[in-house]
Amino acid sequence: MTVLIVEDNAGIRRLLRRTLVDSAGTIWECCDGADALASYQDHRPDVVIMDMRMPRMDGLRATKQIREYDPFARVVVVTDYDDDDLRAAAFEAGAGGYVLKQELSDLPGILCSLTNARD
Numbered sequence: 366m367t368v369l370i371v372e373d374n375a376g377i378r379r380l381l382r383r384t385l386v387d388s389a390g391t392i393w394e395c396c397d398g399a400d401a402l403a404s405y406q407d408h409r410p411d412v413v414i415m416d417m418r419m420p421r422m423d424g425l426r427a428t429k430q431i432r433e434y435d436p437f438a439r440v441v442v443v444t445d446y447d448d449d450d451l452r453a454a455a456f457e458a459g460a461g462g463y464v465l466k467q468e469l470s471d472l473p474g475i476l477c478s479l480t481n482a483r484d
Contacts, residue, residue: 367391369410370463371401371427372443373419377466381414381443388473398427399412405431405438412476415460417444426460432459439479443472 368389372378373396381390395404399421405413413431418423428440441462442455452463462475 366412366476367408367410368393368414368476369401369404369408370394370414371396371398371404371419371424372414373397374416376458377441380469381472384469384472385414385476388476398422398424401427402430402434407433411439411445411480413438414472415440415442417442417446417455425454428458428460439478439483441472441475441479443469 366389368385370381370392372381378394379449385392392481393408393410395401398419401432403465415424415428424442431440440460443461443464443466445464445466455463461479464472464475
């Protein structure tokens with residue numbers, strides 16, 4: 366499985382990499398939603414891990430852009446915000462999953478189920 370991590374915090378990107386080391390063959394990174402679509406187009410990952418709050422473009426808008434470009438793109442939001450409205454907005458934007466950063470141990474299983482569902 367190939368993964369694109371879109372996260373503005375370098376420490377969280379490292380943590381996500383460590384969490385996915387056994388399940389992802391290749392991992393690319395970008396540090397803002399404004400760069401997410403170009404990175405997606407360059408790499409065509411199996412799954413995008415998307416942060417919600419980033420400086421230039423938030424994860425909702427970046428998710429919408431990626432899904433408009435590729436309606437089959439699989440995006441999983443990883444965030445600190447356990448908020449029902451934000452969760453609903455993420456799914457409305459096209460996310461296929463919503464994981465709290467405090468529950469990253471669930472992430473590999475969610476990614477596997479997403480990639481198996483499409484394949």
